[in-house]
Amino acid sequence: MQDDLVSIITPVYQAEKYLAHTIESVQAQDYKNWEMLLVDDCSPDQSAQIIKAYQAEDARIKYLKLDTNSGAAVARNRGLEVAQGRYIAFVDSDDYWTSDKLAKQLAFMKAEAYGFTYTNFAQVDEEGQVLKDRADLPQHLDYDGLLKNTAIACSTVMIDRHLVGDFRMPLVRKGQDTATWLMLMRERGCQAYLLDEVLNHYRQVPGSISSNRLGALKRTWHTYRVLEGLPLWKASYVFISYALNAIKRRI
Template identity: 65%
Template sequence: MTEQQPVVSIITPVYNAEKLIVETMQSVLEQTYTNWEHLLIDDCSSDNSAEVIKDFSKNDPRIKLISLSENRGAAVARNVGLDKANGDYIAFIDSDDVWAITKLAKQVEFMQTAQLAFSYTDFAFINLSGELIKPSANIPLSLDYHGLLKNTAIACSTVMIDRKQIGNFHMPLVRKGQDTATWLMLMRKYQIKAYGLKEVLNFYRQVPGSISSNRLGALKRTWHTYHQIEELPLWEASYYFTQYVFHAIKRRL
């Protein structure tokens, strides 16, 4: 008898994403790995995002819409998804990103083969129209707590976490930068490394005006993570922040 594939719970916070969410959801539906559930948490969108998701869910019960009654931000939305998730593995995809069709299959195999608790993959940069900006982020093979402070190379849409090893967790309730803060928290709490699968399996969309595309905002967000959330002393926060800036510039060249 063939052993059943472990369930992967995919979590997507959604806010006014009707223009791009179809492509994101289609990339999940086209996965060669089929034992998944896709939890899409609508954060009180004012557009037709919820209706688009409902239409998809009518044709596939693996797609599940969860609607919030008020706008709470991506951290709360992801935490709601984490509470509702039934999977052995947790994966994330943002509402404007796109996966390669082999993303789940290759990453689950990568994690199972080496018994990894936390992994991420390489990713490419695309623009609003889906055109390639940069073919690879050239991720490091692994990152520990101090390595991630120096180089925030883990894109949220590339992450997969083994719940059997990590257990249940929540993201810090901050409006911005909760993903990196979460990876740091998990590494610090469990004394683990994250391991990189050096294959481009996610296409990270740079949307003009988005939180991730605002460079000054990214600098402020990262400094807040280091100094306020991680509570690093000023000199230590300054050291890691300098390293972060260097690697961020290098990654985008």
């Protein structure tokens, strides 16, 4: 691993509408020592051509392609396999960062010796108009806290692999990001710490996985009962807390 290199991982599927904006928000970072691993999940649109055009002008941008459409977990794991950086960050192909995101988050982690951090974020619509300017997020989360408040947006996460260790995401089609944070906390005793600044814009796109609230409820219940193996009483308790906190964040 290269000590100060940040490896940014982006799964790509039907992303042509927003992908250029996402890539350019990474290129605009004040912190320049990064690589962006864009993993094409057999996208049928023009995403591959868009990535390759940016790659031709910027060697830090790297195009990877899966052999078959396999979902975001497999795509992110492919990026994790080839990532050269000590630090891992994620950005989804329809989200975008402020230009100081990497610099501020790295400084925060180094100053406090944190291995796992997340930031605040704004919710925006398809055109980038702000729907909510920040989220109500806890200052830090351990395993039990995250079960009751799945408040960590994937595009805000940064992980120091020297402190946390190497990792892969569980092979589930949906909700693999939260399942990963829970796994790291349960197996490695990690806690996640909030940098309470809005450094990411989380795009609400109709029809996307993240916009489907009923699907999110089902996915979270599946995580509790199947992936985490919680007994029914505990799964019910934390699920109610999760639902209340999710409602609170949208008020």
